[in-house]
Amino acid sequence: MSEIWQVDQLIPGGDGMARLADGRVGFVAGAFPGDRVKVGRVAEHKSWVRAEEWSLHEPSPARVSPPCALAGECGGCEWMALSRTAQIVGKSSLVRQALRRTGGLTDLPETVPVRTAGGDLGYRNRLRLHVDASGHLGLFARGSHRLVEIPACPVSDPRITEVLTRLRQLATPSVLARWQEIEIRVAPLGPPVSLWMLPRHERAPSAEESALAKRLAQEWQVVEAGASGEDQRWPLPGGVELWVPPGGFVQVNWSVDTALVEALMAGVKERGIESFVELYAGSGNFTLPLLRAGLRGVAVEHAGASIRAARRAARAQQLSDDVFVSGDAARELRRRAKPAPDLVLLDPPRDGARDVVPALLAASPRWVAFCACDPVTLARDVKSLSKAYALDSVVAFDMFPHTHHVETLLWLRQRS
Ligand SMILES: C[S@@+](CC[C@H](N)C(=O)[O-])C[C@H]1O[C@@H](n2cnc3c(N)ncnc32)[C@H](O)[C@@H]1O
The missing domain is CATH 3.40.50.150 (Vaccinia Virus protein VP39)
Structure with a gap:
């Protein structure tokens, strides 16, 4: 099959949808309304067809240049190449x-x-990163568990990117691999930066891993999963604080x-x-x-x-x-x-x-x-x-x- 589909709608789940000549609907992950896409391999069903392989034949006028170099790869922001109005x-x-x-x-x-x-950038106050067994730090690609290393995250608070950079300076990948997930969270009323770290194994930390955890704790609050730490605080309407x-x-x-x-x-x-x-x-x-x-x-x-x-x-x-x-x-x-x-x-x-x-x-x-x-x-x-x-x-x-x-x-x- 090699056909041109006209995508005209977004559906829950975020995929693009086209109405096909035979009355069925076609789903295209990653396509936007206004795109004309050239469809290769498909998965077919009685009432729908899913494009498994496709390329952009003619881009939608609502497409923009995404503000992150990894937008097409990282699974975090799958609509970044779509204008804000169209989003x-x-x-x-x-x-x-x-x-x-x-x-x-x-x-x-x-x-x-x-x-x-x-704003539409810098808005995230927390980012949960995956760490692979080799100590690479990043987010998963769309619809997969393949890790995409991210040097920075433009939709996160800039302090989160600063922590990411600093983490890579302070830790070798082999030591970072002690953890499988690290959540970096920033809060306006303090503590300003908190790291929540989920260990990969139950074993006690090595001397090198403990030394890193202590070094990190000199700069931010660092808490391993299961341990307690100080509550972070945010202002809420009505003059109350969330802890x-x-x-x-x-x-x-x-x-x-x-x-x-x-x-x-x-x-x-x-x-x-x-x-x-x-x-x-x-x-x-x-x-x-x-x-x-x-x-x-x-x-x-x-x-x-x-x-x-x-x-x-x-x-x-x-x-x-x-x-x-x-x-x-x-x-x-x-x-x-x-x-x-x-x-x-x-x-x-x-x-x-x-x-x-x-x-x-x-x-x-x-x-x-x-x-x-x-x-x-x-x-x-x-x-x-x-x-x-x-x-x-x-x-x-x-x-x-x-x-x-x-x-x-x-x-x-x-x-x-
Ligand atoms: C989307 S969060 C909302 C939390 C809160 N309303 C807020 O705005 O911060 C959903 C919450 O439901 C809790 N939760 C999930 N399943 C639950 C259950 N079966 N019974 C009670 N709480 C549950 C989670 O721990 C989480 O804190």
């Missing part, structure tokens, strides 16, 4: 497609708004996170909400502003270290620390469903909150707010609530510029 249009369409096709929603706005905040332990979850993009938390708080105020159960709470990114605004509630999170940091932050800021509960989201919601809170707020990981749906229906809150980083699993969960809940509003947030990833804040109201 935003693409994200709006991904969220709408998922909610319509998978979620079965028919009352969607014509265009799902996408909020941006801050996050080494290795604990924190949103990647602080300007956009701030816009997201502000949007949630505005939604809570608009709807006159006074009580909440929050699931997947992390270290209290939403909980602490909710408490500061005077709401009553419970926040559930299964990572013990995150919950302990949330409690420390609450105590230090004269807020109630017994709000934070360590446990599984579905199990805790079943236990805490009565009396029904005004709001159940969920911010699940990528695979969604399928397990929580029965307990959510039993709890029967007036409002449900989902914050989700995968539009397809969000749509699946919304669909399973749709007999009892209707769409109230949906806004997307460009938390991850230059990638196909998008965060969505979606409100559901109980049907009367």
